[in-house]
Amino acid sequence: MAWKRHKRLEYDPLAKRMQWVWYNHEEQQFGIETVEDWRPIIEDNKRKYAATDERAGWQGDMHRIGSIPIALWHDVMKKTGNGKDRKAVKKWINDPDNRFFLTRPVKL
Numbered sequence: 001m002a003w004k005r006h007k008r009l010e011y012d013p014l015a016k017r018m019q020w021v022w023y024n025h026e027e028q029q030f031g032i033e034t035v036e037d038w039r040p041i042i043e044d045n046k047r048k049y050a051a052t053d054e055r056a057g058w059q060g061d062m063h064r065i066g067s068i069p070i071a072l073w074h075d076v077m078k079k080t081g082n083g084k085d086r087k088a089v090k091k092w093i094n095d096p097d098n099r100f101f102l103t104r105p106v107k108l
Contacts, residue, residue, distance in 0.1 A: 002024060003024050004023060006022060006023040007020070008021075009032065017035065017042065019033065020032070020033045032072065036083070038072075040099070041067055041069055041101075042100045048103040049103055049105070052104040053105070063104070064094075065104055065106045069085060072101075076089065076092055093108055
């Protein structure tokens, strides 16, 4: 199969997201690829995480514990029944592979 990037559909500079159309001339098929640059979010999260005192209290009503790219969050919601499977959401947040999306030390 000879897939080739054919055309850029859209670019969202705020989300740093692009959509591309790929086309296979041999089989007359096309696909759409969405590419999102998560590096700025991860770098910002790392800075906020490093600046947070682990002994800081939890006073108040709301606390920001992380920042997750919207496309990734949609994927998590899809896999957890739109967040209804709360154990699965907590498992995803507590997974060490996802630690770069946290902005403060937390275990839910």
